[in-house]
Structures are given as structure tokens and as C-alpha cells.
Amino acid sequence: MIFFWAFVVGGIICVIGQIMFDVFKLTPAHTLSILVVAGAILDGFGLYEPLIDFAGAGATVPITSFGNSLVHGAMAEAEKHGLIGVVTGMFEVTSSGISAAIIFGMIGALLFKPKG
Amino acid sequence: MADKKKKNLPPAAQKYKAFQQKRETKRPILKNCVKAFFVGGFICLIGQFISTFYIYFFDFTEQTVGNPTTATLIFITMILTGFGIYDRIGQFAGAGSAVPVTGFGNSVISAAIEHRTEGFVLGVGGNMFKLAGSVILFGVFSAFVVSIIKTILIQWGGL
Numbered sequence: 001m002i003f004f005w006a007f008v009v010g011g012i013i014c015v016i017g018q019i020m021f022d023v024f025k026l027t028p029a030h031t032l033s034i035l036v037v038a039g040a041i042l043d044g045f046g047l048y049e050p051l052i053d054f055a056g057a058g059a060t061v062p063i064t065s066f067g068n069s070l071v072h073g074a075m076a077e078a079e080k081h082g083l084i085g086v087v088t089g090m091f092e093v094t095s096s097g098i099s100a101a102i103i104f105g106m107i108g109a110l111l112f113k114p115k116g
Numbered sequence: 117m118a119d120k121k122k123k124n125l126p127p128a129a130q131k132y133k134a135f136q137q138k139r140e141t142k143r144p145i146l147k148n149c150v151k152a153f154f155v156g157g158f159i160c161l162i163g164q165f166i167s168t169f170y171i172y173f174f175d176f177t178e179q180t181v182g183n184p185t186t187a188t189l190i191f192i193t194m195i196l197t198g199f200g201i202y203d204r205i206g207q208f209a210g211a212g213s214a215v216p217v218t219g220f221g222n223s224v225i226s227a228a229i230e231h232r233t234e235g236f237v238l239g240v241g242g243n244m245f246k247l248a249g250s251v252i253l254f255g256v257f258s259a260f261v262v263s264i265i266k267t268i269l270i271q272w273g274g275l
Contacts, residue, residue: 002164003161003164003165006157006160006161006163006164007157007158007160007161007164008157009160010156010157010159010160010161010163010216011152011153011154011156011157011160011212012153013156013215014152014153014155014156014157014211014212014215014216015149015152015153015156015211016215017152017156017211017214017215018145018148018149018151018152018210018211018212019145019149020211021148021210021211022143022145022148022149022210023145028211028214028219028247029247029250029251031211031214031215032214032215032219032220032250032251033250033251033253033254033255035215036251036254036255036258037254037255037258039255040255040258040259040262041258041262043262044262044263044265044266052178052182053178056164056167056178057160057161057163057164057166057167057185058157058160058163058164060163060167060181060182060185060186061159061160061163061185061186061189061216061217061218062156062160062215062216062217063215063216063217063219063220063251065182065217066217066220066251066255067255067258067259069182070255070256070259071259071262071263071266074259074260074263075263075266075267078263078266078267082267082271083264083267083268083271085267086260086263086264086267087260090256090259090260090263093183095183096183096184096186096187097183097186097187097190097217097220098252099187100186100187100190100191100221101190101220101221101224101225101248102224102244104190104191104193104194104221104225105194105221105224105225105227105228105240105244106228106240107194108194108197108198108225108228108229109225109228109229109232109236109240111198112197112198112199112229113229113232114229114230114232114233
């Protein structure tokens with residue numbers, strides 16, 4: 001059942017992005033930035049975690065979960081060390097996305113030649 | 117905002133703008149949304165399969181499985197981007213391939229491959245986060261603001 005909800009919720013988040021592209025005529029960079037900020041704010045109100053429980057990868061794969069996990073890491077560290085933890089813990093949870101992008105980006109640049 | 121911009125333009129430019137707006141091809145919004153829904157949903161479905169695989173065969177819980185799933189998806193994106201397949205998916209699906217984390221990976225990896233002719237330090241290193249940089253900047257800053265507010269409310273507000 002979680003496969004079905006992952007498909008539907010993930011699809012709906014992408015449709016929201018498509019509507020921002022087409023109806024509001026935003027560039028992809030603007031759209032993705034807005035979605036990340038929306039994810040962070042939703043997690044601030046504690047609304048993103050239930051969505052992950054409900055939809056699994058449907059909520060963790062779209063870029064909104066990047067904002068969510070940034071807040072998550074910051075809050076987990078802030079509970080231990082107070083305000084300074086907000087800065088030190090920010091990338092705790094989300095490190096894999098960025099490090100994977102950097103590592104595979106470098107490997108890709110070594111392996112592939114640009115086309116065109 | 118739009119009216120203000122219009123007033124500053126010379127009359128010929130205003131005429132051109134009206135002409136351009138009339139001639140602009142209408143985007144098939146509904147069709148694009150359907151495409152984005154199915155492609156985006158399909159990518160999330162693949163992500164769910166990978167997550168289930170990691171939960172079942174390795175010791176990950178539902179809370180921690182997001183990290184290896186993200187890394188695996190970005191790895192797949194690297195291969196698809198390198199062979200030029202992801203661009204075609206992107207042309208077909210629009211936001212359906214841009215919004216999932218694979219779109220983030222694609223923007224980093226394609227920038228890295230594209231600029232390697234300018235050398236590895238200035239080309240690859242300097243341009244890698246050209247597109248993804250804004251996502252990281254606004255993500256980090258908004259997360260900072262949200263977390264600061266929440267921490268203050270919890271610690272001094274007794275929330």
C-alpha cells in the first residue's frame with residue numbers, strides 16, 4: 001500500500017512544481033527554492049513527519065524533504081546544545097544528498113565527456 | 117509590479133510586449149501536469165522500492181532509510197545524465213523530473229560534466245553548484261530561521 005501512496009504523493013508534489021512552472025511562470029531554480037523553503041516551514045510546524053510516515057519515499061524523494069531534514073538535524077542538535085546546535089547540527093541528517101551529489105558529480109565529470 | 121514595469125518602457129516596447137503576449141504559444145498546462153504526475157510518481161515509486169530493499173536486507177529503519185535512498189538515486193542519475201538520457205526525460209516531464217532529488221543531482225552532475233572543458237578547478241569546481249546553489253542557500257537559511265524560532269519557543273517559551 002505504501003507503494004501506491006508513494007506514487008500518488010510524489011506525483012502531487014511534482015504537479016505543484018509543474019503548476020509553478022506553467023501558471024506562475026517561475027524558473028526551475030525559483031520553483032525548487034520555494035519548495036525547499038516550504039519543506040522547512042512545514043517541518044517547523046511538525047507537519048512533514050506524518051507525511052513521511054504516510055507516504056514513505058513519496059515524501060522523502062522530492063526536494064521538499066531537503067528542507068525538512070535540514071530543520072530536523074538542526075533541531076536534534078539544538079535540543080542537546082541550545083542555540084549553537086542550530087548551526088552545528090544543520091547538515092547532520094541531510095549530508096548524504098549533498099555529499100552524494102558532489103562525489104558522483106566529480107566521478108561523472110571524470111568519466112563522461114560533454115555532448116554537443 | 118507589472119504595471120510599473122510597463123510604464124517605464126518606451127511605447128514601441130509596450131506594443132511589442134502586447135504583440136508578444138498575443139502570439140505566445142499557450143502552454144498545455146493540464147497535459148504537462150499529468151506528465152509531471154506520472155513521471156514524478158514513478159521516480160518516487162523507484163525510491164520506495166530502493167527504501168524497501170534497504171529496510172529488508174540492511175539494518176535501516178523507516179526514519180533513517182532516506183539517506184541511502186537519496187545516495188542511490190543520485191548514483192542512478194549520474195549514469196542517466198552521463199549518457200544524456202536524463203535530459204530527454206526532463207524535456208518530456210518538466211517538473212516531474214526536476215522536483216525529485218534526482219533533479220537536484222542532475223543539475224549538479226550535468227554542470228560538472230558540461231564545464232570540464234574549462235579545467236577541473238575553475239570549470240568543474242566553480243560551476244558545480246551554479247544551479248543547485250540557490251536550493252542549498254535558501255534551504256539552509258530558511259531551516260536556520262525556522263529552527264532558531266522553534267528553539268527559542270521551546271527553551272524560553274516552554275512550548
